[in-house]
Amino acid sequence: MEKRPLSFYLLGSFFALFMLFLYGPTITIAILSFQGPEGGLTFPLRGVSLNWFRELFMEQAVGDIWGSFRRSLALGLMVMVTTVVVSVMAGLAFRHRFAGSTVLFYLVIGSLVIPSILVSMGIGLLFDRTGIGNHWATSAFGAHLTWTLPFGILIMFAVFNRFNPAYEEAARDQGASTWQVFVHVVLPLIAPALVGVGLFGFTLSYDEIARTILASGSRNTLPLEIWGMTTNVTSPVLYALGTLTTVFSLSLVVLVIVAVTVMQRRRARAGSDAGSGMV
Amino acid sequence: MRRAHLNSWLLAAPLTLVLAVFLILPILLIVAVSFWSSTEFSFGPDFQFGNYAYLFGSAVAWKVFGLTFLMAAIVWALTLVIGFTIAFFLAFHIRTLKWQMALFLLTTIPFWTSNIIRMISWIPLLGKNGLVNQTLIGAGLIDQPLEWLLYSGFSVCLAFVHLYTLFMVVPIFNTMMRIDKSLIEAARDGGASGFQILTNVIIPLTKPGIMIGSIFVIALVMSDFVTTRFMSGSQLANVGRLIANDIGLLQYPSASATAVVLLITVLLTIGAMLRLVDIRKEL
Numbered sequence: 285m286e287k288r289p290l291s292f293y294l295l296g297s298f299f300a301l302f303m304l305f306l307y308g309p310t311i312t313i314a315i316l317s318f319q320g321p322e323g324g325l326t327f328p329l330r331g332v333s334l335n336w337f338r339e340l341f342m343e344q345a346v347g348d349i350w351g352s353f354r355r356s357l358a359l360g361l362m363v364m365v366t367t368v369v370v371s372v373m374a375g376l377a378f379r380h381r382f383a384g385s386t387v388l389f390y391l392v393i394g395s396l397v398i399p400s401i402l403v404s405m406g407i408g409l410l411f412d413r414t415g416i417g418n419h420w421a422t423s424a425f426g427a428h429l430t431w432t433l434p435f436g437i438l439i440m441f442a443v444f445n446r447f448n449p450a451y452e453e454a455a456r457d458q459g460a461s462t463w464q465v466f467v468h469v470v471l472p473l474i475a476p477a478l479v480g481v482g483l484f485g486f487t488l489s490y491d492e493i494a495r496t497i498l499a500s501g502s503r504n505t506l507p508l509e510i511w512g513m514t515t516n517v518t519s520p521v522l523y524a525l526g527t528l529t530t531v532f533s534l535s536l537v538v539l540v541i542v543a544v545t546v547m548q549r550r551r552a553r554a555g556s557d558a559g560s561g562m563v
Numbered sequence: 564m565r566r567a568h569l570n571s572w573l574l575a576a577p578l579t580l581v582l583a584v585f586l587i588l589p590i591l592l593i594v595a596v597s598f599w600s601s602t603e604f605s606f607g608p609d610f611q612f613g614n615y616a617y618l619f620g621s622a623v624a625w626k627v628f629g630l631t632f633l634m635a636a637i638v639w640a641l642t643l644v645i646g647f648t649i650a651f652f653l654a655f656h657i658r659t660l661k662w663q664m665a666l667f668l669l670t671t672i673p674f675w676t677s678n679i680i681r682m683i684s685w686i687p688l689l690g691k692n693g694l695v696n697q698t699l700i701g702a703g704l705i706d707q708p709l710e711w712l713l714y715s716g717f718s719v720c721l722a723f724v725h726l727y728t729l730f731m732v733v734p735i736f737n738t739m740m741r742i743d744k745s746l747i748e749a750a751r752d753g754g755a756s757g758f759q760i761l762t763n764v765i766i767p768l769t770k771p772g773i774m775i776g777s778i779f780v781i782a783l784v785m786s787d788f789v790t791t792r793f794m795s796g797s798q799l800a801n802v803g804r805l806i807a808n809d810i811g812l813l814q815y816p817s818a819s820a821t822a823v824v825l826l827i828t829v830l831l832t833i834g835a836m837l838r839l840v841d842i843r844k845e846l
Contacts, residue, residue: 289757291656291757292656298649298652299649299652299653302645302649302670303670305725306670306725307673308688309685309687309688309725310676310680310681310684312684312687312688312694313680313683313687316687325686325687325690326690326693326697327687327693370577370578370581371578373574373577374574374575374577374578377570377571377572377573377574377578378571378575380567380571382575383568385571388578391586391587392578392582393837393842394830395582396779396782397778397782397829397830397833398586398829398830399785399803399822399826399829401786401788401803401806401807401822402589402590402593402786402822402826403585403586403589405593405806405815405818405819405822406588406589406590406593407585409593409596409815410588410592413592426581426585430586433578433581433582438846442846445846483675487675491676491677493678493679493789494786494787494788507677507679510677510680510683511679511789511793514683514793523687526684529676529677529680530676530677533675533676534675536675537672537675541668
């Protein structure tokens with residue numbers, strides 16, 4: 285092996301520092317969430333306890349955490365499913381040029397860069413003025429889609445840019461219908477990417493504040509509940525909540541990584557039987 | 564041909580519908596409301612330019628727009644330098660694909676966790692009695708705790724870099740990984756130094772990734788109000804907070820006028836950047 289240049293060690297140290305910067309704060313609050321009952325928001329640790337986690341589970345100790353968690357979970361799942369379905373359909377549509385495709389594409393980019401407060405305020409006003417009323421499952425749901433769909437569609441672009449149409453042609457030559465080609469050929473091939481789109485859909489919704497804040501009506505989602513807590517809760521219970529929700533998000537990521545790895549392994553193992561009938 | 568169009572339209576219909584109802588309609592409404600008039604307690608339909616006249620005549624508004632641009636420029640420069648360095652290290656100094664992917668994953672994982680929690684995480688480090696101040700005092704470097712570490716322009720900037728550097732790393736790394744390694748070999752054989760390879764080969768070829776990352780970071784920072792409010796302890800203003808404050812006072816027409824100006828500013832900035840890169844080709 286070639287000897288590592290000096291730049292490798294310099295850049296390597298920079299990378300390590302960046303990792304410390306990236307993870308340090310999260311690790312700090314994870315440690316402080318085990319603060320003793322007498323302890324405060326900063327070091328030193330005054331004993332080690334599960335006191336602040338216990339407080340989270342106590343009846344109405346601090347706002348409606350579990351209610352807001354359930355709403356965020358439901359909303360995240362709704363956004364996830366909608367994002368996957370709509371992105372796949374749009375991704376398929378964009379494989380061919382069609383009248384209006386350029387406008388629609390720039391609208392998607394627009395959805396990504398338009399300030400979230402405009403989406404939040406506009407939807408909030410719209411649902412208020414029309415008398416429909418704002419609710420997390422309607423207006424906030426739509427607000428989240430304007431954020432998750434562009435990510436989903438850009439991923440679908442990346443997928444279909446690399447997609448080999450020969451597989452579809454082969455299936456069509458064998459007499460498969462359009463629907464059969466999609467279900468038996470296209471869908472299995474893009475499945476790992478769809479898991480990724482789903483993860484984007486869920487977590488972007490689960491963590492969103494700006495687009496929810498003016499469009500969610502009277503009931504808070506979890507990030508809004510936490511946002512409210514930051515102004516009036518001054519105990520490590522905030523850290524305990526942060527640690528729990530971070531662990532929740534990280535477990536999802538691990539789950540997705542495992543799922544995608546398993547899918548790819550299985551595909552590699554199944555391999556191709558092309559040519560085996562020729563002998 | 565007609566049939567193909569119809570198929571595409573049907574497939575694109577759900578997306579079009581969502582964007583029409585939840586993006587176009589709300590923005591048209593904001594544009595309309597920006598011409599409405601309001602009293603202290605209510606607001607209603609009208610067509611007058613008072614909100615805009617007030618906005619453009621307000622020294623505070625000009626200053627806040629300036630501050631927003633300044634913050635966007637600072638954060639953009641920082642995330643670009645850090646993001647480029649990280650991506651460069653991963654793409655050109657890590658030798659196996661397995662390690663590249665593992666370290667890349669490590670860089671991106673925090674993206675999947677809550678932004679507000681990541682902001683809260685700075686309190687025990689930067690607060691008055693936080694770890695940084697404790698360490699500095701313990702080392703005898705300062706006598707009084709530094710007050711500007713938290714709830715200041717510094718902490719807002721730090722949080723932006725913390726949250727958004729990833730938006731630079733991902734597209735830059737993605738373009739760097741597609742650079743043909745033989746081009747670098749050729750430059751080296753031609754006698755180019757490491758630095759010359761960086762400035763004459765790698766940076767020009769990485770431009771599309773840099774543009775995409777820049778678009779994300781600038782759009783996010785210019786339209787932010789959550790991070791600025793929390794990390795500055797409500798002490799620093801930006802356009803997003805100007806709008807949020809007006810909404811808090813139920814001054815929707817005035818908030819809408821500011822929002823329309825912000826929207827135009829962001830779209831012009833991003834539009835100019837989009838001319839320099841073809842996003843569809845880069846994915």
